[in-house]
Amino acid sequence: MDLFTAFTDGSSDEKIRVIDMHTSGEPTRIVISGYPPLEGKTLLEKRRCASERYDDIRKMLMLEPRGHAGMYGAIIVQETELMKSGEADIGVLFCHNQGYSTMCGHATIALGRFLVDTTDTLLFPRRNQLEVSQDKRTTKIRLHAPCGVVHINVPMTTADSVKWHSDGSRPVSFLSVPSFVSQSGLKIQIPSELAWKQLLHRDVSKPEPDTYTVTVDVAYGGAFYSIVTAQELGFSGGLRGETYTIEDFAEAARKLESLLKPRKDLYHHPRERDLEFSYGVMIVDKSFGSTVNGKPNERSEAGLLFFAEGQIDRSPTGSCVSARVALGVHDGWLEVGNDGDNWWTFESIVSAIHEGNGFRGRAISQVDDGVIVEVDGCAYYTGTSTFIAPDVRNGDDIGKGFRLELLGI
Numbered sequence: 001m002d003l004f005t006a007f008t009d010g011s012s013d014e015k016i017r018v019i020d021m022h023t024s025g026e027p028t029r030i031v032i033s034g035y036p037p038l039e040g041k042t043l044l045e046k047r048r049c050a051s052e053r054y055d056d057i058r059k060m061l062m063l064e065p066r067g068h069a070g071m072y073g074a075i076i077v078q079e080t081e082l083m084k085s086g087e088a089d090i091g092v093l094f095c096h097n098q099g100y101s102t103m104c105g106h107a108t109i110a111l112g113r114f115l116v117d118t119t120d121t122l123l124f125p126r127r128n129q130l131e132v133s134q135d136k137r138t139t140k141i142r143l144h145a146p147c148g149v150v151h152i153n154v155p156m157t158t159a160d161s162v163k164w165h166s167d168g169s170r171p172v173s174f175l176s177v178p179s180f181v182s183q184s185g186l187k188i189q190i191p192s193e194l195a196w197k198q199l200l201h202r203d204v205s206k207p208e209p210d211t212y213t214v215t216v217d218v219a220y221g222g223a224f225y226s227i228v229t230a231q232e233l234g235f236s237g238g239l240r241g242e243t244y245t246i247e248d249f250a251e252a253a254r255k256l257e258s259l260l261k262p263r264k265d266l267y268h269h270p271r272e273r274d275l276e277f278s279y280g281v282m283i284v285d286k287s288f289g290s291t292v293n294g295k296p297n298e299r300s301e302a303g304l305l306f307f308a309e310g311q312i313d314r315s316p317t318g319s320c321v322s323a324r325v326a327l328g329v330h331d332g333w334l335e336v337g338n339d340g341d342n343w344w345t346f347e348s349i350v351s352a353i354h355e356g357n358g359f360r361g362r363a364i365s366q367v368d369d370g371v372i373v374e375v376d377g378c379a380y381y382t383g384t385s386t387f388i389a390p391d392v393r394n395g396d397d398i399g400k401g402f403r404l405e406l407l408g409i
């Protein structure tokens with residue numbers, strides 16, 4: 001038998017099949033077969049099971065040589081407690097280079113399209129029960145993510161349930177779990193020995209201090225983010241400053257997070273202890289954002305996210321858009337309401353140079369635990385793969401997955 005056929009169609013049950021998509025350049029590797037059933041009554045228990053028993057699969061799919069430093073994944077879960085109670089249609093676990101997250105906006109946008117387009121009812125048993133709005137040509141999917149139920153709205157090319165197909169020319173949107181500000185205007189003292197070059201040069205007119213104060217906001221959008229402006233970190237030219245490299249921003253984010261991560265008091269969730277951790281540092285630049293027909297859009301900003309121990313989001317980070325909109329409402333630069341004027345556009349350093357690829361966010365209602373934020377963006381298909389690891393039991397240690405930056409060179 002030809003090797004390609006043997007690897008892709010052969011009888012081995014150790015194959016893992018995936019469909020790859022990107023959302024503003026950020027990948028989502030959606031596992032469509034080969035992942036074992038997860039134990040646990042709740043989705044959060046299943047998340048623990050994935051991490052404790054099947055982490056070798058995450059490493060194989062996310063890390064090199066099959067993945068890369070920016071790879072991100074979605075594992076579809078067919079049975080969760082909120083599906084049983086009728087509150088959700090399907091479940092998902094999100095994974096990345098370092099572990100398992102609790103919310104992911106860019107992957108939610110990609111999954112919205114994928115779940116409409118797949119006809120595999122073993123993978124998505126309730127696919128044919130989705131309700132379709134005939135006039136808007138959209139359908140809704142209630143996605144049970146580790147942070148709670150996320151309501152996705154997916155545009156379709158036709159409302160005919162047999163032929164339906166997602167419409168990639170219109171954005172997918174989602175309503176996330178309540179988003180809120182955990183700490184605003186938090187002053188973090190950076191000792192001068194920890195300070196990075198740009199921070200050391202920030203307050204040039206003042207005598208050299210022993211510590212540098214950096215003001216940060218901490219907000220939740222399904223995961224907790226520290227949000228800080230590039231200028232506050234000493235990058236006076238913002239994210240586009242010609243003399244800065246990604247490594248300069250990475251160093252600042254890493255050092256700042258080393259002080260923020262241990263601060264458990266900043267990550268209090270009203271209901272769930274598993275959600276209480278720092279997911280990343282978002283460096284924001286309000287001095288540049290989107291363009292529309294080449295002209296600057298006043299209601300926009302750019303950001304660069306370092307998450308899960310230094311991974312860089314290529315997208316504007318949907319879950320952090322929720323957190324930033326909650327912050328905008330808290331600080332008064334955004335209002336609550338679902339009229340068209342409330343949108344704010346969020347760009348990443350990738351989407352900002354490809355017009356029309358940013359995410360938009362708006363706060364549509366106030367609830368007890370925060371605000372409900374609507375986020376929209378576009379995702380596209382990039383390919384499909386069948387992964388195998390026949391040699392890892394025979395000495396192929398590298399094939400189990402490695403992270404180049406952890407090799408200590």
Ligand SMILES: O=C(O)[C@H]1NCC[C@@H]1O
Nearest residue numbers: 103104105106317318319
């Ligand atoms: O869009 C998001 O929310 C995500 N992208 C990668 C890191 C976050 O989970």
